[in-house]
Amino acid sequence: MIVKLSQKLWKRILFFCFVTIFSLIIFSVATVNNAANLSITESVEVSDNCDTSDSINQTYTKNHNCLPSISSSPVITQNRILPPQERFLSAVTPRLSPVPIPQTFEYILLRQYGSPFINSNNQVNLPGKVIFSNAQETQAFQSTLIKGKVNSGNACVLQKSAADAFNAANQQVRIPLKSGNGGGDCTRTYQTTLRFWRKYANDRTLELVRQGKETRILAVVAPPGSSQHLWGLAIDLRVSKQSQRRALNEHGWFQTVENDTPHWTYVGVAEAKLPEFGLRKKLVRGVTYWLTPI
Template sequence: MPDFSDPKKEFASTLSHSNARVVRAPKVTANTAKMAPHQSLREQNLTPRLPVPAVNDWVAQRLLKEYGAIFVAQGNVVRPPAIIFTNPTDCITWQSRLNIRRENIGGIYIELQTEAMNALLAAREEAVRKNLRITPRGTWAARRSYRDTEKIWSRRVVPGLAFWRRRGKLSAREAARIQELAPARQVKEILRLEAQGLYFSKNFSKSILYSGTAPGASQHISMLALDINENHQAAVRAILARHGWFQTVISDLPHFTYLGTTQNKLPALGLKKTVKNKRIYWTPA
């Protein structure tokens, strides 16, 4: 795994393991092209050829803002080719090209990109030496399919529509219409309602995007994200950060993202530091 204590080794190749399930994938590194005058640091370091949303595409802009840290991940990981996968086939095809490692951690099998898994295992070893644990939060903690993201989204949307209908904020007809929409159109409608104060998180107090992202837009699809049980422990968060794992979605408490670099280099990649309830989040500036 990358040695983040030595900048010269930061972009070293991942270690090979006899139990790794590896599929050849193109190597992706930081975009080193010269920065155009109108580009931000984030735009400079985005995945090469990533389709950047138009200014008037407010849904894609919002998704990039909330989840875009993954598009500047460093090292030998492969970053997603789009802000959102629009169908299961494209998602499956892309995932099949990745270098993946599968491990049983705490009785739960999880899959991550090989470099991210190596870093996680190294973090776990450090945690053990300090009498701490780092374990996945359920079967959906790491890799997710397009269908998985649809299910999670639906688990927020359906109760939310019923909740706001009971409170007279939505008619039965309108709620039924939104529930029957295709995912892409439904996302736009839900975010439109949230702009009016009708939130769809589990307790209906904040945006749905802080507890379940739009179908096809989850960082878990890239296998560079992991939900962790011990997220409330500052010492665990510090260990994960030393191994390239950071919190990148504000208020999604269990969620960590593998960015493959050290914390002091994140601002140069176009990420800003936000401190909330004593936690540090790194999100697109």
């Protein structure tokens, strides 16, 4: 009886050993396969502190002396198109130092009159700010300008690049000044902008503009020191024909102040490229304006 029990026990022990050994073999094979897959499919990023001559992306091995950070999939960086506001601010940043902060008076002025700041042509001179504090500051800037005479009206001068572009358009089709007086239609003095402001507005209006509570006046007259006319990059015209608009657009002149129909701005960029700088096209009562997106 004891012998028979011993034989049964022995058989069970052998069976248990066989199952255990077989399980260990299966587990070992699976582990090896997983390790092989890891070395083939996964990449590692080696710390800057690692003393290794291998490349940044390496296959993990047991002999590696550094502690890798394993990433199961590569990081893909996609080029995304910036929204118009960011494209515009990115374009004007080299010209403005610093770029005005949102919800400030300067930011309001940049929104209204800032389209010329996208021009990266070194021959076009732009101020490093959106508003001059006084006549002396304005004169100091204007003294640095290379000016050219406009072949229309009386004593009209602009920055040379702007004047040359207008003259080329005017050669295609005659484009008269709004009043014919260059001192008001073309480059202005600080005193002229102050006189125009006092004609249409007052100090109370200016305070409301500063607070962002009044912006409609900005399509009628610019606050003293902030007009594009001070930069030699704006002109007031009498445009009534599509051929005149087309000629101006072909030479970099656009209407950029909504509802200020006579006002034209020298942006100096081809119309097809204006959206690349974030400017947005808006049609108002048959007039096409190119406005800042901020």
